[in-house]
Amino acid sequence: MKVYYFSGSGHTAAVAAYAARRLSCEAAAILPDMPEQSERTALVAFPVYCEDVPPVVKQFLYKLRAERIALLAVYGGISFGNSLQRAYKCTNAALIAAAAVASGHTFLQEDAAFDPASLEPFFACLAAPVPIRLPACRAHPLARLFPGLRSRMGVKILRTDACTACKTCNAACPQRAMHCGKPDAKCIRCMKCVHACPDKALAFAPRPVLVRWLRKHRRGDTVVFLPQKT
Numbered sequence: 317m318k319v320y321y322f323s324g325s326g327h328t329a330a331v332a333a334y335a336a337r338r339l340s341c342e343a344a345a346i347l348p349d350m351p352e353q354s355e356r357t358a359l360v361a362f363p364v365y366c367e368d369v370p371p372v373v374k375q376f377l378y379k380l381r382a383e384r385i386a387l388l389a390v391y392g393g394i395s396f397g398n399s400l401q402r403a404y405k406c407t408n409a410a411l412i413a414a415a416a417v418a419s420g421h422t423f424l425q426e427d428a429a430f431d432p433a434s435l436e437p438f439f440a441c442l443a444a445p446v447p448i449r450l451p452a453c454r455a456h457p458l459a460r461l462f463p464g465l466r467s468r469m470g471v472k473i474l475r476t477d478a479c480t481a482c483k484t485c486n487a488a489c490p491q492r493a494m495h496c497g498k499p500d501a502k503c504i505r506c507m508k509c510v511h512a513c514p515d516k517a518l519a520f521a522p523r524p525v526l527v528r529w530l531r532k533h534r535r536g537d538t539v540v541f542l543p544q545k546t
């Protein structure tokens with residue numbers, strides 16, 4: 317068993333680290349262009365971006381060779397739509413555990429905070445693995461409407477004079493969209509660059525209207541999908 321994760325602003329990394337400790341196994345970060353990974357059982361943790369799975373995680377899942385998979389979608393307490401279903405579509409492995417974990421929201425600059433106790437039923441599924449079926453979940457009608465463009469319009473990335481053009485942000489970007497603090501149109505605003513900058517030269521500024529909307533729509537519960545009883 318191994319835990320794989322991608323994390324833009326550290327929330328999913330915190331959940332993945334907890335899961336690895338709880339399961340006494342290794343955690344590995346998902347990187348762009350990662351070679352094919354083979355594991356009997358893989359736990360894949362990903363952040364929910366616009367009710368979807370980050371492209372770097374989809375690419376990883378397509379290449380992953382695993383018999384069984386467990387999925388953890390970490391979301392900002394607004395909605396996870398059908399992101400778990402979309403992640404599961406990218407793999408041939410049998411799904412044995414799935415949960416959507418409420419954590420802080422990147423754009424609200426919140427700390428990574430989730431309730432570990434709420435994940436116990438998820439770990440119980442891993443201990444006694446049987447295939448589970450995800451129920452149909454609805455995505456918001458606007459979720460697939462130019463998500464990257466909406467994120468870019470809602471959040472600015474700011475570069476200060478502290479930038480030394482060290483290119484750490486270029487290497488950290490899962491979209492290969494960053495050029496020494498300047499994002500191009502492939503940027504999805506995951507904020508990996510901002511958190512990776514060794515000189516704290518990058519920051520981000522969500523539009524006030526977006527911040528107000530996010531604060532108003534927080535729901536924030538963790539949902540574990542359990543096997544149906546026969």
Ligand SMILES: Cc1cc2nc3c(=O)[nH]c(=O)nc-3n(C[C@H](O)[C@H](O)[C@H](O)COP(=O)(O)O)c2cc1C
Nearest residue numbers: 323324325326327328363366367392394395421422
């Ligand atoms: C580009 C972007 C889109 C997001 N879309 C959603 C969303 O649709 N629903 C939601 O509840 N949270 C959303 N969030 C919040 C993240 O899911 C949440 O902050 C998560 O904890 C981020 O994990 P990370 O720090 O590992 O990247 C979004 C965050 C970003 C950066």
